[in-house]
Amino acid sequence: MPLLDELRARLGEGAVLSGTALAGRSAGFWHPEPLRAAALVRPASTDEVALALALCHAAGQPVVPIGGLTNLVGSAACGEGEIALSLERMNRVEAVDVAGRALTVEAGLTLQRAQEVAAAHGLLLALDFGARGSCTIGGVIATNAGGNNVLRWGMARAQVLGLEVVLADGRVLGALTPYRKANAGYDLKQCFIGSEGTLGVVTRAVLALQERPAGGATALLACERFTDVTALLRLVDRALAGTLSAFELMWGDFYALNAAAGGGAAPLPAEHGYYVLVEACGESIAADEARLQAALEAAFEAGHVSDAVLAKSGPERERLWAIREATEPEQHAYRATQTFDVSLALDAMEAYVGRVRAGLARAAPAAVLHVFGHLGDGNLHLLVGHPEAVAQATTAAVEALVYEPLVACGGCISAEHGIGLEKKRWLPRSRSADELALMRGLKRTFDPAGILNPGKVFDPDPQG
Amino acid sequence: MPLLDELRARLGEGAVLSGTALAGRSAGFWHPEPLRAAALVRPASTDEVALALALCHAAGQPVVPIGGLTNLVGSAACGEGEIALSLERMNRVEAVDVAGRALTVEAGLTLQRAQEVAAAHGLLLALDFGARGSCTIGGVIATNAGGNNVLRWGMARAQVLGLEVVLADGRVLGALTPYRKANAGYDLKQCFIGSEGTLGVVTRAVLALQERPAGGATALLACERFTDVTALLRLVDRALAGTLSAFELMWGDFYALNAAAGGGAAPLPAEHGYYVLVEACGESIAADEARLQAALEAAFEAGHVSDAVLAKSGPERERLWAIREATEPEQHAYRATQTFDVSLALDAMEAYVGRVRAGLARAAPAAVLHVFGHLGDGNLHLLVGHPEAVAQATTAAVEALVYEPLVACGGCISAEHGIGLEKKRWLPRSRSADELALMRGLKRTFDPAGILNPGKVFDPDPQG
Known part of the structure; x- marks a missing residue:
């Protein structure tokens, strides 16, 4: 492939891996198979990204930008004829602006490393x-x-202050600006955020940081009715005024599965309808615990909560979060699991989940539904576990059972995972x-030749 | 004009004002002259907006969407050959989703009315x-x-959950979705937010609401050095953990002008370098005052603050805000004032203002500079007052004195006012x-015929 020779000549031998050099690379966290790609190109600077893209553009070569390969919908899936573009060698922290609470990094840095750098300066990168x-x-x-933490600090979009992007043809766009306000013409960076690598390659970013809260308090609450859960959200949000950082809802059956798997006694018995993980981060642990305690008492008094436990230590907090975040119990319990990520109005949620459950009982009676989500954001995750090997026709039928009633009630088929190939x-x-x-x-405006992540989100333009 | 006849026939007589019917209409808050336009078209529904735009599009008729006409940079300025499109008859509140904390309104509603509707439900529309x-x-x-309140709740962009827009050709786009997360393909609404009416006409929106904080505490602080101000921002943001809602900075000369004009004694003597208005809104007035008091004590101890006063009543709070928000003292003191709205890194601000001041002293020695701004957002407003009538050449020179050093330090020429015509x-x-x-x-993608607010933000495309 003459293009690969040219890329090697311009970027260096180590920047272009192909053939056996790719054998050790996996296709990602959820995909144990080897990475398929014509080559893996690893530029070490924005200039090299620009050069690589300019060469691919001239050759009409499709390019798939890849990051940590943890995406759930195939947004970074690579084909044999495609070049995977990885920024793994661009993982530097370029600047920490402590007064301006802003962090400038190369795009190949992991989220966790960025969080750690912020923490070392007494600051918080509020994406997690x-x-x-x-x-x-x-x-x-x-x-x-x-x-x-979207409830308090927003999605990634809300935390990008400045953005540098390389366009499909190699032009470098954008500015690494550290301020929170800029209304100087169209805010082009908004187009790239959430575009799943189809409009440009993010090379560097300035991220907003927050003062790191010194406090922290976490509680697990049990409710019986969905209306209790939505009333509880309002009640704790008011009572924790500005410090509510998480309000994570688990349906009773999801809680039962994950709490049983943790070993030891469950923090609350698995007999309630709903469980809510509430976290407050304010000025001190004592103040946060006092406010949370008062909120819980008010919630008990109002009849919204039937049981509750406040984490009394770091390990107790971790145990609560593990119940919410664990994926192993689901993996162990089922041969295959279909994962859905939807958003909809809060007052439509209970009926929606009921419709999905009823549909599954009819069309795929062996399948088991577990539901949890970020209630404050209107975002539910639905897991449909299949105890036995499952036919393609059944998974397609399950998709329809999940999405048809969702679309009917004005919901969105992807809250945070994206579209990729799978949706x-x-x-x-x-x-x-x-x-x-x-x-x-x-797409035509930013990538007229259609070389960037073609076929993701929507099919290539017949006109393009 | 046959188009106006057609519009009258389709939308009704009262929907299309022209000639003498326009005489009583002003060109806006900052422009006492009459509104110039071929006609003022006032549709009463989204369908009527779509119809009006489709007709204008077919006729190649330029359309200027206008709102409350308070814009500072000419974004809604109208020419004699243009049709002004006003949504003043579309000012209904369509829905208040209390559980989901979302407000659906027509776009002609005033901000204040929307705030009042939210307040009546115990909720807060955090734009102000x-x-x-x-x-x-x-x-x-x-x-x-x-x-x-951008510091805490973000710009308008952060508070738009759903958006309905009519495109230049009359197609109706978008969805009035109430949830906070949607990653289902490109987030097209981001393109319209901040585009100054050049890409589409906003007809309805779903706005995020917050639980209304029951508390509130306001203080005015005096600092001597700019480094004290930036240190103070971090200190109070940490101490007020999640409840800090405003951190408004005034240079000493701006404070002196506005505090003297208020009548009665100034809340703090006008002898300090900088003044900061700090506001906290948390769970109760008592808690907010206690936290703010503790923060002030820590700031005094650290040497960042030399004087401070805590508002003890609603009127005292209003007096502090009046000093920050008053525009009359500047208007009375000067024949003409040039207003600038810039953003830049916090650690570049002091030197930047020094350069502007030095430049003015050389090039326009009669001019007086007053500076204030939203420090937490990196946003400064500069007012350049001219005691006497001022020549066009001088105002142009002043613009250059403000923008040249700004561009040199990576700043932005518009933080929140936009570009319009003037920038x-x-x-x-x-x-x-x-x-x-x-x-x-x-612009070509959304409005290929270029009929929407032509010439705003940038000149019409020579290709288009």
């Missing part, structure tokens, strides 16, 4: 989710990642024909 | 700034407005040629 140790800042931004065929059910036409228009 | 009584939700979104010629100094080319690309 399970894949923190593997996922990269570039991937976080390209997928507009969410996670556990592509459902996108036209979630977005209008005019919206899809404009998305294709944006 | 001086023009609240006149500006409309459509304008707020089209200009990505900021204001006093258009400076945009190419603030954004790269590639960025401008992509902005034009977006």
Whole structure:
């Protein structure tokens, strides 16, 4: 492949891996198979990313930008004829602006490392989710990642102050600006955030940091009715005024599965309808615990909560979070699990989950539904576990059972995971024909040759 | 004009004002002259907006969407050949989702009315700034407005959950979704937010609401050095953990002008270098005052603050805010005032203001500089007052004195006011040629005929 020779000549031998040099590379956290790609290209600077893309663009070579490969919907899946572009050699921390609470990093840095750098300066990078140790800042931004603290600090979009992107043709765009306000023409960086690598390659970013809360208090609460859960959200949000950082909801059956798997006694008996993990981060542990305690008492008094436990130590807090975040119990219990990530209005949730459950009971009676989610964000995750090997027709039927009633009640087929390949065929059910036409228009504007992550989110433009 | 006849026939007589019917209409809060326009078209529904735009599009008729006409940079300025499109008859509150904390409104509603509706439900619409009584939700979104509480709750962009927009050709786009997370393809609404009415007309929106804090405490602090101010920001942000809602900085000369004009004794003597208005909104007034008091004591102890006063009543709080928000003292003191709205890194601010002041002393010695701003957002407002009538050449020279050193230190020529007409010629100094080319690309994608607010932000595309 003459293009690979050219890339090697310009970027150096070690920057371009192909053939046997790729054998040890996996296709990602959820995909034990080897990475398939014509080559893995690893530029060491923005200039090298620009050079690599300019060469690929000239050759009409499809390029798949990859990060930590933890994506759940195939947004970074690579084909044999495609070049995987990894920023793993661009993982430097470039600047920590302590007064301005801003962190400038290269996009190949992992989220966890960025969190650690912020913490070392008494600051907080308020993005957090399970894949923190593997996922990269570039991937976080390209997928507009969410996670556990969106309720308080927003999605990745809310935390990007400055962005540098290389366009498909090698032009370098954007500015590493550290301020929170800029209304100087169209805010182009918004187009790249959440575009799943189809419009440009994120190379560097300035991320907003927060003062690191000195406090922290965590509680697990049990409720019987869904209306108790939504009333509880309002009650604790008011009572914890500004310090509520997480409000994670688990349906009773999800809690039962994960609490039983942890070893030792469950923090609360698995007999309630719903469980809510509430976390407050304010000025001190004592103040946070006092406010949370008072909120719990008010919730008991109002009849919204039937049982509760406050974490009394770091390990107790970790145990509560492990119940919420563990994926192993589901993996052990089922031969295959289908994962869904939807958003919808709070007042439509209970009926929606009921419809999915009823549909499954009819069409896939062996399947087991577990539901949890980030209630304050309107975001539910549905896990459909299959105890036995499952036919393609059944998984397709389950998809329809999940998405049909969702679309009917105005919900969204992806809250935080993205579309990638796996949800592509459902996108036209979630977005209008005019919206899809404009998305294709944006794609043509930023990547007219269509070389960047082709076929992700939507199929290549027949006109392009 | 046959188009006006057609519009009257389709939308009704009262929907289309022209000629003498327009005489009583002013060009806006800052412009006492009459509104110039071929006509003022006032549709009463999204369908009517779509119809009006489809007709204008077919006729190649330029359309200027107008809101409350409080914009400071000419984003809604209208020419004699243009049709002004006002949503003043679309000012309904459509839904208040209390559990989901979301408010669905038509875009012609004023910000203040939207705030009041939220308050009546124990909720908070956390957008706020001086023009609240006149500006409309459509304008707020089209200009990505900021204001006093961005530090805690973000710009307008952060508070738009769902958006309905009519495109230039009359297609209706978007969804009035109430949830906080949606990663289902490109987030098209981001393109319209802050695009100053050049890409589409905002017709309805779903806005995020917050639980209304029951508390509230406000203090005015005096500092001597700029480094004290930035240290103070970190200190109070940590101490007020999650409840800090405003951190408004005034240079000593701005404070002196506005405090003297208020009548009665100034809350603090006008002898200090800097003044900071700090506001906390948490779970109760008592808790907020205690936390703020403790923060002030720590700031005194650390040597960052030389004087301070805590508002002890609603009127005392209003008096402090009046000093920060008053525009009359500047208007009375000077024949003309040039207003600038810039953002830059906190650690570059002191030197930057020094350079502007030194430049003015040389080039426009009669001019007086007053500076204030939203420090936590990196946003400064500079007012350059001219005691006597001032020549066009002088105001142009002042612009250069403000923007040249700003661009040199990586600052942004518009933090929250936008570009409109007045900053258009400076945009190419603030954004790269590639960025401008992509902005034009977006304009072509959304409004290929170029009928929407032509000539705002940048000049019409020579290709388009």
